[in-house]
Amino acid sequence: MAVTDEAILKIKEMITSGELGPGDRLPPEKELSERLGLSRSSLREAVKALEVIRVLDVRRGDGTYVTSLEPRLLLEAMSFVLDMHDDDSILELFAVRRILEPAAVALACPQMDAPTIDDLRGQIQSVNGTTSVEGLVTHDLAFHGAIVAAAGNAYLAGLIESLSSGTVRARIWRGLTQEHSVERTLSEHTSIVDALERGDAELAQALTLVHISGVEQWLRDAASAS
The missing domain is CATH 1.20.120.530 (GntR ligand-binding domain-like)
Known part of the structure; x- marks a missing residue:
């Protein structure tokens, strides 16, 4: 699995577990990358991909937030992007x-x-x-x-x-x-x-x-x- 895909999957797991929900702010990049065991560059690429599909909302100078979409729609979109890479x-x-x-x-x-x-x-x-x-x-x-x-x-x-x-x-x-x-x-x-x-x-x-x-x-x- 590509490192960007791994990062997307780990963020998806945070949503699945309820740790992150619609409207929640993600931890700072350094803290999140260390917690997930990922490099900051791969995490950055994952965040960029999830921003494109409107799962994450990057607010310059404020932080990165999970959008207000229903959790099921968030997970559907993320799963689809992961699957498209391999199938x-x-x-x-x-x-x-x-x-x-x-x-x-x-x-x-x-x-x-x-x-x-x-x-x-x-x-x-x-x-x-x-x-x-x-x-x-x-x-x-x-x-x-x-x-x-x-x-x-x-x-x-x-x-x-x-x-x-x-x-x-x-x-x-x-x-x-x-x-x-x-x-x-x-x-x-x-x-x-x-x-x-x-x-x-x-x-x-x-x-x-x-x-x-x-x-x-x-x-x-x-x-x-x-």
């Missing part, structure tokens, strides 16, 4: 989802009735700029799941649900770190529903492909940058 399976999940889900949306299009369309629009309208990261991810899962279920193929729906559940941590990370993620997600979801309402299966399929591919490409870029 490309999350990217493979998105690649398979990119193949299957647009096809499922095309199958669902002829089955769309007014109540289903109204339900999808209601899901979109329930989300706004003040929605939490967890709320956005919950919406995203429910939205895509409802469309796939309408295709009427239980095996395909189950397969996509399994793929989708494996991408939850990536979605949380995106919600934490990407600006305007709520607005972008809702705009793309609205376009997909508009195409479904018109009965344009080809357009709905294309829009879904672009939607999923955009997340996948963002993830590749973010993982490379980290």
Whole structure:
């Protein structure tokens, strides 16, 4: 394990144990590095990485604080960053989802009735700029799941649900770190529903492909940058 990853893991353990919670200030760098048995440079790199994903808030001249996120979201984000260093399976999940889900949306299009369309629009309208990261991810899962279920193929729906559940941590990370993620997600979801309402299966399929591919490409870029 790289020393930076080890430092992230040890800070994560402090949160897991309850020693650090949302809003808490970290001990001074020298004290923390000695307590964790890490060099100050590796600790500094870990803090920098955790600041990027908004787990830590570095206040110049004041100290470093754990952000006010819920502990579960903090841990999800940290686990995801650690896993991304050693495992490309999350990217493979998105690649398979990119193949299957647009096809499922095309199958669902002829089955769309007014109540289903109204339900999808209601899901979109329930989300706004003040929605939490967890709320956005919950919406995203429910939205895509409802469309796939309408295709009427239980095996395909189950397969996509399994793929989708494996991408939850990536979605949380995106919600934490990407600006305007709520607005972008809702705009793309609205376009997909508009195409479904018109009965344009080809357009709905294309829009879904672009939607999923955009997340996948963002993830590749973010993982490379980290």
